[in-house]
Structures are given as C-alpha cells and as structure tokens.
Amino acid sequence: MVGKRSGKALRDEGLERTDNNMELSNWPQIPAINQKNYYTDYLKRDDQYLAFRLQNEEARTKMTKTAKDRDRALAMAKPEAEAEAEADGDANMEDAEETPAEAAGSKVIVIHIGSQNLRIGLASDALPKTVPMVIARKAATSECEDHEEPNPKRFKRDDGESLEPEKIFGSEWSSQYNRMSADLKVHMRQNKRRMLPNSKEMVMNYNRRTVPETISEHNDPMRIEWTELSSPPPEYIVGQPALRVPDSSNPRYKLYWPFQNGWCNEKDYSSKRMLFLDISLILEDAIKTQLGLTSKKEWAQYSCVFVIPDLYEKSYVTQALEMLMREFAFARVCFIQESLAATFGAGFTSACVVDIGAQKTSICCVEEGMCVENSRVNLKFGGRDVTETFIKMMLHGHFPYADVNLWRRYDFLLAEELKKNVCTMNEASVSPQVFDFHLRVSGQDTRKYTFKAYDEVHLAPMGFFEPTIFDNSEKLQGRRGLIEPSVDIYDGQSNDPVSAAQSEILTALAPTLPANDKADDESQPGTSGVQATPSRPQQPNALGRVQELEATPRSSVAGSPAPEVAGTPQAGGVGTPAVATSASQAPRPPAVEHRDDILPIYALDNAILTSIAHAARSDEKKMRDFIGGIMVVGGGSLTNGFHLFLEERLQTLRPGFAKEIMIGAPPRDLDPQVVVWKGASIFGKLSGTNDSWIGQLEYDRLGHRLMAYKCMWAW
Template sequence: MDYLKSVVPSQLLSERGSNLVIINPGSANIRIGLASKDTPLNIPHCIAWHTTQEPRRNVQDQLLNTQVTTTQYMEREKAYDMIASFLKIPFIDEEVGNNSYPRKMGRVDGLNPQNSRKDTSFDWTDVYQKEPSSSSALESSENKGTTSESLGQHRDANTEELGSSNHKYKKVIYGEEALKISPMAPYTLHRPIRRGHLNISLHYPMQQVLEDVHAIWDFILTEKLHIPLHERHKYAAMLVLPETFDNREIKELLSIVLRDLRFSSAVVHQEGLAAAFGNGLSTACVVKMGAQVTSVICIEDGAALPHTEKTLPFGGEDISRCLLWTQRHHQTWPQIRTDMFTKPIDLLMLNRLKESYCEIKEGELDAVGVVHSYEDGMPAGSHKTRLTALNVPPMGLFFPMLLVPDAYPPPPSVWFRDYEDMLEDTWHMEFPRRPEMSDGLFSSMNTGYPMWDSYPAFSAKPKKEEKIGLAEAITSSILSTGRIDLQRKLFCSILLIGGVALTRGLVPAVEERVLHAIPSNEAIDTVEVLQSRSNPTFVPWKGGAILGILDIGRDAWIHRDDWIRNGIHIGSGRKYKDSYFLQAQAMCYINS
C-alpha cells in the first residue's frame, strides 16, 4: 500500500496494464483497449454477415420493432406540450397552426469543403473483397478525400465490373463499416446486445448471438489491438458490464472470454462501480446514459448498493428517433425516406445531427443543418433545412412518453432462469424440499423431474424496468438508501456518464428537475452534478483499468482452466464475487 501511495498513477498503469485488456460492451458500442492506454477504442457493437437467404432482412431483429400506437401518439403529444410549457416554447399544434409562411428547404448538390465535419455525408461500405486486379478508379475512390458525389460516380461506373465473377463479397463486415452497407447489398446486420441484454429472440437464437459476440471481439483483438489468438494466454481480461446484465448473460460472456478468446484469466466488475473509480470517487450516484438504456445506482465507500438500482428503457438512440419525429411533425424534414430501423446509416446521420444541434435550453431553438438521404447505393443527397424545436428531444429523458421506447422494445427474456448464482455462496444453503418427496432423489420420475421443483432458480438481481423519468429515478434511487446523511451526500455527488451525458445543458436541467422531484417532507435542499474528469463515455472503461491494476489480492479473478473444468461449482476454489461486495482496498490511493 505504501508503494501505491508513492507511485505516479501513469507509471502504475503502464507497469501493470500492458497485459490487461479492459472490455466494456454496450448495446450500441463496445469500448475496449489495454489498461495502459489513456483511452479505449470505441467501436459500434455490430456485425454484418453475407447472406443468400430470401426474403432477406437488412437488420436481424427488425421484426421486434413495432409501430407507434394511437394511444402512444397521443401521450407523446401530451408529453411534448408539458415540455413546451417547461421550455417556454409554443405547444405542438399551436406552432404549426399559426405558421403563416411555408417551410423552405433547399437542396445542396455540392458539399462545401469549408463546412465542418458534422455536415459531411457517410460513404457506402465497399462490400467486395479487394483483388490485385482492381481498377485504379476503384482504388482512387476509396481515398478519404473523395467527395460523396464523385465516390458515387466511381462506384456506379464500376458496378458491372464488381458484379463479375472476379469479385467476391466479403463474408463478414464489422463495426461502423457494417452500419454503412447499402440496403441493396446481400447482408444482414446483427446487434448482439439490445436494450442492455443479449439480443436473444425467435429471430436471433442464443447460439448465433454468442457467436457474433465472439466474432466481433476476436476481430477487434486481432486487427485493432494486434493481440493474436496464440498470444492471448499472456493477457488477462476485465469485463466491465452494465447493471442490466443477468446471471446467465455474465457467465456466457465469461465463457467467451476464457474459453473462446483464450485469455489466461478474467474478472467481472459492474459499470457503476467502475465509473466511480474512473472519476476518483468513493461515494456517488452514478447515472449511466447509454444508447438504449439509462441506469442509476448508488455507490457508498467503494461498494455498490444493489437495492438502489434503477433501469430505464431509453437512451440516446431514442432521442435521435424523437428528433426525426419532431421534425416530421413540424414539416421541416425533407421529403426523403429515412428509416433508422432498417437503414442503419440513417441512424448514424440522426445521431450526428442530435450531437451537433440538440441541447437543453429555454426558448425556441432552431438551426440550419444539412440532412442527407441515402438511397439504395446511390451517392448521398444533401438537403439544407431549418431544424426546429431542437431542445425538445433531449427533454424526453425527463418525460419518457415523448420517446415511446415501446416502439423499440427489449428482447424477450424468458430464458433468464439460472440454477447457479454468480453473486453469493449458494451451495452451502439449505434447499427446501417438498414434504411429499421421498428420500429417493428419483422417486417420482413418472411425473417429470420433481426434484427440480424444489431447487431454487436464482434471479441474479431484480431487473425491473421503471416507467418513470430520469429525475424521478435518481431521486427514488438515492432516497432508497434510507439514511439522511448518505442521502445528502449522494444528492451532491451525482455523476453523469455515457454518450448522452455530453448533451449541452443537461447538467443544470438534471439539478433543477431532481431538486423539484424530492418530496417536500425530505430535509434536502441541495443537488449537484459532479463534473466528469474525462470523456463521460470512457469513464467506466478507465475505472475498469484502475480496478484491474489495483486488485492486488486477485481473489475474484477466474483462471481459464478453472472456469472450463468447473465453472462456478464446488471445488473450483474460485468464484466470481460481484462488485456489490467488493471493498475498495486502494481507495486511499485514489483519493490522495
């Protein structure tokens, strides 16, 4: 411990982190990298497989998505009006009804090179394997400086040539390139994690989900981090997992890391605790706002409090969906076919518009932006348009009916029943036995397997999703701690992490809305959101790196052979201890 107090943190990370890989998977992106690095790779967590199946789905799970019902549409408009009152802007129908001039939209045929990066279009992914005999025109078209229009001309000119027998489709495409595949290309996009869970459904079986996770992670390790399979026995892995993950999901990912990716050892820590470490905190209310899920959990003295966990089924992608709905309702969106469910490249565009223009502030908020249309492999069309009510979509965090998350529901989770608890010592407990059962274990074979009827099936943690707004979730989570001294400390130690935390104006909005959500009978009058020390998107990953190098005892680490032979069964000598029970042994170092 004296060494930890005297050593420079960067030196410690460099010494102990060179053979430790931190993996922080999410519904939309995966953050992965060596603990010795300052920042991780941030790669879209998806994969596109070439397919000859007909009829073909552009996105594997697109059939799970539903249309907004009439009731949901009415509730959405009601939520809009509540937000409008709060932001002091016209109500949803008032603005359209009083609009005496037509909306003007101009098409920009050529992109101005002086425009900022946010106005540049995405290019379609080249789905063909590179051949030595490829034409020079095609090679030149792949240069980064090529404009979208000239790129389209090159590819149109080479379409017939590329379709010849000399060119073959790539079998698989990863990451952002997978999101930019033309809808006409014979590929199906797979997203193995959705709404904070493995994306298992009738359309996407478990084996395929796990195989896709393995393929994506193996590609990143090999091609991006340059850690080939035969060298991975020299490395350890830390999984920094969202609180939404269940028992069985944790074990499946551990099996991928140890059995398939062949790391020598691995450990699991939860995202909320890692985020506190990543920001140098011992006590905080951690609010993770990701692409598809928002979660809240309180940390006290370096240990998470499981009963404070709240999960909200919405995130940044829902704000992007709401941005599209708002513009269409106000008739500012160009007459183009934008579908973020079946055309992932449209989701990339909407996310960029949201990040560039959306913020939370009072008064009418308009901006002139460039909207791009992507049609069946054609070059991107550019439409300069006035976007309006840009402060409404991010307010959906506080009024979730505006976001209608049910239109993009989580996968069904009927399979999350587990007879092995990862979190506590369950093998020493006395299992209840039904009184009609005889001493013979298989005494009633003719009625099925009644011995399992008395065997407990563990639900790792309550995964109930809350139908409340962000401010109510934070308030409820903190007040559930039950101690006024801790509550006051937590209300002044709110930590916002995740990509949505970068939204301009969010911090004062959270402080104001949470303060108003606190019941009047509570003796609390101060709410403060702490400033993140680094990019909020990477804070949990950085905290995982710190936990990895400071975990001196290594008691929670699982070795590859132990896991493959024994799992978490009796006699393995090692068992995963959830970070609910992890005490911060080096907190004095972090806070010094």
C-alpha cells in the first residue's frame, strides 16, 4: 500500500496543488434546487396577468374618480349655492332636457356575420340592419357567364339535346324524389288527409300548357330599380346594390360571397388576403351607410361585440380580432358564441338551440349561461339548399319557366321569394294550388307566369330530414386551399375546438380509408388516430344511449336491450328501418375529430337527439329539460308549420319522451332571424359584469394570446 506523499515530495515532482483563490468562471454559480422541497408562485396569482392587472387598474381609477366627484360635490354644497340652484332650477331642467344622458350600448357595435346576410347595429338599437354579405367586383365576365352549367345542374343526352324534365336530374335523384312523394302520400292517408287522384298529372299538364303574360314596364307597379353605374364605374359595389347590378352590365361585375356553408369561401378566392379584404370592405361600408359613422376617427370611441360560431375555427377568430383591432381600431372587442347569444336574446337560462341559417345549421345545448362543449353540432345545409331543391322539384314537374338559372342574380332573388311564399311543412296545405310570379329582367318587359304546385312545397323543406336530396357535391371544393388549420406548436395537432357529438356524426359518415392512405393521413396534422370505418352510415351510439335511458332505470347496474323502434331513419336520411342498439351491445367506432374530407350532412332530427344525448350524459333530468326546451331560430325555420313537424319527427323517434318534447319559438314575437344579434346586443350592454373585453393596450402586448384569458369558454 502506497502511503501519503509529503508536500516536499509533491513539490519536487511538480505535482503540488497551487490555488490563487480565483473562481473557474465569473458567471454566477446557482446552487441546485432541492427537489424535495421547493415552491414558486409564478403565474399563480391574478395580479401576474396583464389582463387582470389592467382590469383592476380600470376599476380602481373609476372608483377614485367617483370618490373625487362626490367630495367635490359635497364641498361645493353651500347655502348660497343652494339658493342659486333654487333660483336657476327651471333653467337647469331645460338644460337637462336638451342634453339627455347617453343611452346604454350607444357606443357598442354588434356584428353577426352569416353566409348570406350580415346583421349589424348598435347595442342600443331595437333591431339590426340586415345587409347581404356579398360584394361585386369588376371582372371580365359575370358569375353566370363563368359557369357553363346552369344551377341546378341538368343532364343532357349524348348528342347534346335536352332530356325530358323527369330525367334532367338523373335517375338516382328522381327515384329518391318519387320515394319521398310516395311516403308523403302514405303518411297523409294515415292522417286521414283528403287527396285528389292523379294530382301529380294534373299539375304537370297545367304547367305544360301555361304561357307567360307580358306586362310593359309602365304598367308594372312593382318594377325593380336596378343599380345604375356611375361614371367612372366603381371598383366594387357592396350589399343590396350589388345584387341589383344587371348581369349584362358594362363593365361586367362578378359577385363574391366571402362565406359559404359557415366556412370562409376558399373556392372562389385566389388568396387569403383578398378574402379578408372583402370581409373588411363589406363591414366598413355597412358601418358607414347603415350606422351613419362615416368618419373612421369616430370608430376609436366605439366597442365591438363579434358573434362567432359555436364550433369556430381559431384561425378565423384570430384574423377577425386583428382586423377589428388594427384596421377598424375599435377601443374594445369581445366575442360571443351564437347559441349563447340566442339564449341571451330569448331570455332563457337553459335550452337546446337549433339555428337554421342560409347555408349551415348549428345545434348546441346551453346550460346556465355556458355552451355544453360536447353537444355542439355543425351541419352544412340550410335554407339555400331548400331553395335549390325546390327549383329542381318544380323543374321536374314541368315548371313553365324552364330556363331558370340560380347563377343569374334576378333568378336567385326570384327563387328565394318563391320559397318564402310557397313552401310549407303543414300537410293540410299539400294540394294542387295555383301560384304566380313576375319575372323582372333589366332592359326587358316583365313576364307574369302562372304555375301549379303539389307536394313540392312540402318535400323541399323535408330535405332537412333527408339531406341526401340536396346537392352536396361542391361543398368541400377548395376546403383548406387558403387557410390552414390552427395547430399546436408542440405536437403539430389541430387545436380547433372539437365536440363529441360532432365527432360521432362524422364517424357515422366517415368513408373507409384506403390501406395505403392510412399512414399518410395519420402523419398529417389533425388526422392522427383516424381508422377505417364502415362506408355505410350507421346509427350513432348517442341515440342508442338515449333509448337505453328510456328502457333501463339509472339505478340498474346491468343494462337491458333497448326496444326496437321501427322506421327510424339512419344517418343522411336513409329510409331503411334501423334497430338502435345500446352502447354495450355494439363496439364503438373510433371518433373522427378532424377530417376535412368528411362533409357533415345529417338528418336534423337525429342530429338534435345526438346533441342532447351528449349534453345530458345519461342524466334523465337533464335529458327531459333539454328535450322540452328546444328553441329553433334562424331564417331557415320560418317555413310555415316547421315547428309542429319537427315535434312529430322527434316524438316518433323517441316515444318515451313524447310528452316532454316541445319546440319553442323566440318569445315576445321576436323575429327568429335576429335573436342571435339581439342576444349579442344585450351582452354588449353588460358593462359591469362583462370581463371578456379586449383593449388596445392588451392586444398590443399579448396579441391573440389574450383569448385564453378573455373568453368565457375554454379557448
């Protein structure tokens, strides 16, 4: 064993340690944290968030100002001042009458954007201004000249000749239409409705023989004032004047709709910048013309409430926030979801809101002022699809105006007017009836047409419950062509909001993925974990769970088989009877959350029950509350008899809840089209309790990250 060497020996060998007491580095040495016992309060207190600090500072400033004003008033309250006040009392009263107090909400602009209409107004207004969400831009051709095929699409023979009206839409569509017509006859016989024999043939023979009547312009009391182009012609025209620009104008103008089916219109635009530029131009024109705020300098004094969908896209919301804060320079901005705004407008605390718009239908259960996240459903059809289907059915029955083309502006407006005046869901009104309309074209005499209609007036809005009758072929065109989905910066997965009810519907509709494409789809953002599912639409499991709730008490541990319900339509309106099974009897398919190749087209009654099932979560009391508090809003619900028909459909699907099911309309005779805007205006006036305002200073420092702190829901 070698002993310890002496210091002299080490020095002789050059191994002695020398130390000048200098550190190895001048960087501060941080001791290691004791992993067993350490604590930090970083981001654990409200005063560490800028949003909360600014809010508290504003409250303190307001409190200080109020106290100073009160002290100043007390200090100036002297006897002589009181005497003078009595002497000048009348003058003060006159001054008070001349300068009234500012109305609540008079400095708040409420904006609700839809696919077809924009509703805008001040929060102090009783009703909003409605402006078509369209812009006409100079172009080489108009939209009807861009599309060779008319709308609705017609098939032709191989030699180019036109087919008979019964064949112009294809055998598949005609067979479905004839089946729906036969089912309606059976249902009317069961309800003891009187029907004339050969009604269909009578209508077709009448329409074949009728010829239009020409009316000169000076004899037409309802003639249309077409938009006259100034000199030089403007680069763009916005709103209702854009729809009244003649198709054959010189120069030509082309219509652009920035929103289609509740999504940003990526099909008709070539760049994201032009898309949002058109949105800002439409909003700017509406604020100037409809609200009278012609100077942009005034806008900095106003706040803005912006309505967004329940199932929104984060990229759209953040872009809208930037536009409102930067381009419009509003003082404050806040967001509210459509269904929550609808309950505000109707004065309900809890409801299942069914919002049927022009091109999308959204369903969401609201409970105690909050949207139930897993109940949100967004379907891509609406009143515009009913208009197109009604025209197809009329053309199938030898409509006298066979040249109708919805790409033409006057034909589109005519079709919308016919749908509003003729369509009904009341079976008592289904009979051969005579209607008329006036066709007004710029530069031509008015033509008056007379036609007969039979069951088309009922079967067209029936498409809400059998949506495969709609033309859904082009609704996914251009999807994700301009706007990428919002993704998480850590794992690259899509972080747009998802809903269990929507995922279940998409799973039922999901086509089978090819084996060689699975790996590619799993590697793409937002498609992780998507597996192949049967191509045939299946009944969603949520509906099975509702029937299981009917059949088995909650206290039972072992569930019993659900009763068979004959005639329950499957997803997408398939008329084959289906037997709903409980969740324990059938394996649950994997949920499809993010698949941009799946179009959510689903029967409305089944979608409502799916939403309610996910909101109730097997709680029978909640189920009965939601199913007895269904509120239908939106312009698509204005069809006569729609509420009663929807009640009957839901009672047929769920006989165990037949007594509780009730479809309600907005109270106080409020127009269903403006309920959402009305609720947003009420929300904008809640200045004392609304903590979701985003100010300019906050946005300058934190940007759209503020949404995580300011939203009333999980951003």
